[in-house]
Amino acid sequence: MKTISLLGATGSIGMQTADIIREHPAEFKLAAFSVGKNIEIARKLIVEFSPELVSVQDTSDCHRLRQEFPKTKFTYGNEGLIEVAVYEKSDILVNAVLGSVGLHPTLQAIECGKAIAIANKETLVTAGHLVMEAARKNNVPLLPVDSEHSAIFQALQGEKDKNIERIILTASGGSFRDRTRQDLENVTVQEALNHPNWSMGAKITIDSATMMNKGLEVIEAHWLFDMSYDKIDVLLHKESIIHSMVEFHDSSIIAQLGTPDMRVPIQYALTYPDRLPRLSAKRLNLANVGRLHFEEMDYERFRCLQFAYFAGRKGGTMPTVLNAANEAAVAAFLEGKIRFMQIEDIIEAALTRHEAMDNPSLSMIEEVDKETRQFVHSLL
């Protein structure tokens, strides 16, 4: 039995993690979890899983839940996220919280020697060097949950790093893959949230539409697999059946395939190096699929992907700026404060004015993150 701490239990990944735990009650126990503001779902999860510790975002919700569930321990705010992350009885942390708020809990959990199933890509983008260094020092495994990184991780099992030629991340293209840049001038939030293949949280769905999601994944892959940016390619693949691939020196390519279902990589991160059956999974039938399509990535069409390669190659504090500007710009778009195409303009402006500082400390990263968000707000 593996005991789990889960950050972001009310989100898309969080709820699918709960599905896995529900499907395998003899293998997994949910001991601690955090939510943001969705207290209705939190209540249901508390009744179903009887966790020992729950963190909420606001203190008022914390007080209310304490009255309702006297047997559960409640905590709140950013400190609460850390308490859940380091919960002493948990064997593994599933970090599925949204945004760079996940950084501190990740670092603290690593210091406590917890294995980490990492969905929260913003943490690796904003401070990959700190997370990877801490993981190495504490001998803690970072198990990818993102479907692309799980695919690469699976393709690399039993392989030697020295034999890798390149990583090929596949990209569905998001909600607007068949539209030109001109078509995007007046798209609505609702249209942007309509992803053709995946049902995900709002922020990552917008990131997919701008292609920033793939950019964040390029930086995530750089850190998780210690791969230079020249060896990470992106290929447009509309069907999201091939989740990503690794090419080796001998020209062999190993790919991982499946129907788009995040529960597969979530479960693999929880069971690695073993696997468990997924009885409710929709199995891939390639004869029914018939054809798979691939296209070269158009970096002029998807400028956010260009920005991510630029920020990743520049390194230091530049990826922190990329991530913070993107988080703030996407939030502004979702709130109806800016148009879709302004997201990339804002990110470009933030990157252009920033002088990257090498090898930043945690406090430098926090300072740059805060300052970038202030800059974005000054533009709105």
Ligand SMILES: NC(=O)c1ccc[n+]([C@@H]2O[C@H](COP(=O)([O-])OP(=O)(O)OC[C@H]3O[C@@H](n4cnc5c(N)ncnc54)[C@H](OP(=O)(O)O)[C@@H]3O)[C@@H](O)[C@H]2O)c1
């Ligand atoms: N969804 C996917 O299929 C997918 C795939 C690969 C990677 N990821 C990554 O996984 C992470 C989560 O994505 P998601 O789509 O699951 O997001 P989501 O549906 O928006 O869920 C985010 C979760 O984080 C909580 N949260 C947000 N801000 C918080 C804060 N300041 N303090 C405490 N809790 C906070 C939310 O709480 P409330 O809702 O209760 O407010 C919710 O539980 C992201 O980093 C994303 O890039 C997602």
